[in-house]
Amino acid sequence: xxxxxxFYSVFNPKKAYERQVYRKFLDEASRNYDAGGYxxxxxxxxxxxxxxxxxxxWQRDTIRARARDLERNSDMAQGVISAxxxxxxxxxxxxxxxxxxPDLNREIDELWKVWCRRRNCDVTATQNFNxxxxxxxxxxxxxxxxxxxKRYTTGGILPFKMQCLEVDELAKEQMTPQKxxxxxxxxxxxxxxxxxxxxxxxxxxxxxxxxDAPVYFPxxxxxxxxxxxxxSQVREMSDMAHSITRIRDANEFINAVSIKERIAxxxxxFIKRTPPLSGGLGRSNAMMTPDGxxxxxxxxxxxxxxxxMAAGDEIQVVNPQGSGADAGGFLKTQQRLVGTGQGLSYEAxxxxxxxxxxxxxxxxxxxxxLTYDEERELLIECVMDEVYxxxxxxxxxxxxxxxxxxxxxxxxxxxxxWVASPKPWIDPVKESTANKTALQSGQKTFQQICAESxxxxxxxxxxxxxxxxxxxxxxxxxxxxxxxxxxSSQQAAKPTTAKTG
Numbered sequence: 001x002x003x004x005x006x007f008y009s010v011f012n013p014k015k016a017y018e019r020q021v022y023r024k025f026l027d028e029a030s031r032n033y034d035a036g037g038y039x040x041x042x043x044x045x046x047x048x049x050x051x052x053x054x055x056x057x058w059q060r061d062t063i064r065a066r067a068r069d070l071e072r073n074s075d076m077a078q079g080v081i082s083a084x085x086x087x088x089x090x091x092x093x094x095x096x097x098x099x100x101x102p103d104l105n106r107e108i109d110e111l112w113k114v115w116c117r118r119r120n121c122d123v124t125a126t127q128n129f130n131x132x133x134x135x136x137x138x139x140x141x142x143x144x145x146x147x148x149x150k151r152y153t154t155g156g157i158l159p160f161k162m163q164c165l166e167v168d169e170l171a172k173e174q175m176t177p178q179k180x181x182x183x184x185x186x187x188x189x190x191x192x193x194x195x196x197x198x199x200x201x202x203x204x205x206x207x208x209x210x211x212d213a214p215v216y217f218p219x220x221x222x223x224x225x226x227x228x229x230x231x232s233q234v235r236e237m238s239d240m241a242h243s244i245t246r247i248r249d250a251n252e253f254i255n256a257v258s259i260k261e262r263i264a265x266x267x268x269x270f271i272k273r274t275p276p277l278s279g280g281l282g283r284s285n286a287m288m289t290p291d292g293x294x295x296x297x298x299x300x301x302x303x304x305x306x307x308x309m310a311a312g313d314e315i316q317v318v319n320p321q322g323s324g325a326d327a328g329g330f331l332k333t334q335q336r337l338v339g340t341g342q343g344l345s346y347e348a349x350x351x352x353x354x355x356x357x358x359x360x361x362x363x364x365x366x367x368x369x370l371t372y373d374e375e376r377e378l379l380i381e382c383v384m385d386e387v388y389x390x391x392x393x394x395x396x397x398x399x400x401x402x403x404x405x406x407x408x409x410x411x412x413x414x415x416x417x418w419v420a421s422p423k424p425w426i427d428p429v430k431e432s433t434a435n436k437t438a439l440q441s442g443q444k445t446f447q448q449i450c451a452e453s454x455x456x457x458x459x460x461x462x463x464x465x466x467x468x469x470x471x472x473x474x475x476x477x478x479x480x481x482x483x484x485x486x487x488s489s490q491q492a493a494k495p496t497t498a499k500t501g
Contacts, residue, residue, distance in 0.1 A: 052233030092130035144236030145226030160394035171214035343371035422454035
């Protein structure tokens with residue numbers, strides 16, 4: 001009981017009682033959640049609620065710079081970034097137009113393949129479309145996002161091209177909006193509904209120096225690829241933000257262990273001296289100093305050496321013991337936590353399959369696939385679909401593709417699907433058997449199985465028919481090789497014998 005409580009208990013017992021009751025109530029109320037308490041464990045855990053942009057604004061540039069440093073210098077960080085590049089984009093996507101007209105679909109698909117070459121799709125003519133997509137995924141993991149400007153230039157098969165910019169190039173010092181009533185936050189102009197209507201891009205020279213005032217681009221000409229995790233978030237934040245400190249700790253630990261192991265690999269020898277005998281006869285291989293002592297300076301150990309020491313001198317060896325083997329467990333735990341923070345398994349980021357069997361590897365691949373699917377969905381919807389629609393409009397306007405009622409029914413002619421590149425099987429026998437069972441039991445369709453292998457089902461059937469026709473011309477029963485019992489037409493032609501009672 002405090003002094004004030006003691007005072008009230010003497011002169012105003014009712015007041016003292018009320019203070020005790022309210023204090024007890026507050027103590028009970030503060031114990032509803034351990035995470036909300038400020039006891040000994042949480043004494044230094046201070047946090048406040050702020051908007052998404054206010055929370056990210058002050059540390060966005062610092063986190064981005066540190067993530068880029070780890071990208072350049074950390075193999076563990078590169079393991080995470082490369083895993084997303086390999087599995088989200090991989091060898092790229094195949095476009096399949098779905099206009100309802102097979103001839104038009106084929107025409108669009110062929111033109112798209114040509115446009116995806118670097119001299120046609122990239123304003124700098126240095127990257128093809130798949131490489132730009134891989135770069136976008138990497139920049140999103142490190143920088144938090146990437147900006148793509150729609151440019152229309154001469155040269156190339158179409159006027160439309162892409163110009164890729166880093167998020168640093170947004171003019172965050174810009175305060176004056178293009179349209180009165182809008183607000184500019186972090187170089188992006190928003191309307192009253194917090195919808196981006198324009199982007200202010202800082203102009204730089206090749207050496208990175210600012211050369212002119214920022215330029216305004218309307219939102220229809222800009223693709224801003226980033227993840228939004230809070231309703232009040234308006235700009236990007238590095239996807240590696242919650243893993244940076246752990247990766248940094250692992251790097252520092254590796255450097256410390258490396259230095260320790262280099263020291264442990266050094267064998268040192270100390271000479272324990274005894275006073276030399278004066279006036280003795282005999283010879284010695286060691287040089288004598290003016291004061292009569294043996295000089296071992298400059299002497300080193302070499303394999304197979306034979307030498308003599310002064311009488312009474314002896315060697316004491318210093319061989320530091322290392323503990324590099326203990327570092328493996330710590331690093332594996334760190335990498336496992338880094339992968340968990342990014343939604344990936346340890347095997348996906350480390351490429352270490354030594355502790356995996358088929359079942360665990362399959363389960364990890366399935367769980368990792370869900371993480372990659374989220375990233376792939378954002379990439380397709382935010383970048384690839386937008387680029388394809390702009391490509392098709394540019395192709396129609398330039399006259400390379402003629403569609404009479406395109407402007408009255410754009411949605412019909414813009415319909416399309418993306419077929420991802422196939423992934424190699426872990427165990428081809430087991431997985432092919434599983435596909436066969438799923439197809440026969442109706443759990444999967446032929447179209448789904450073809451899509452999982454990265455091919456269109458019509459293309460597969462066309463290839464099969466072409467190969468079968470050519471084999472028949474050469475007198476080879478390809479159906480017997482593929483199906484085991486001849487082609488389906490040959491099986492249907494076999495006469496059936498009815499059973500008689």
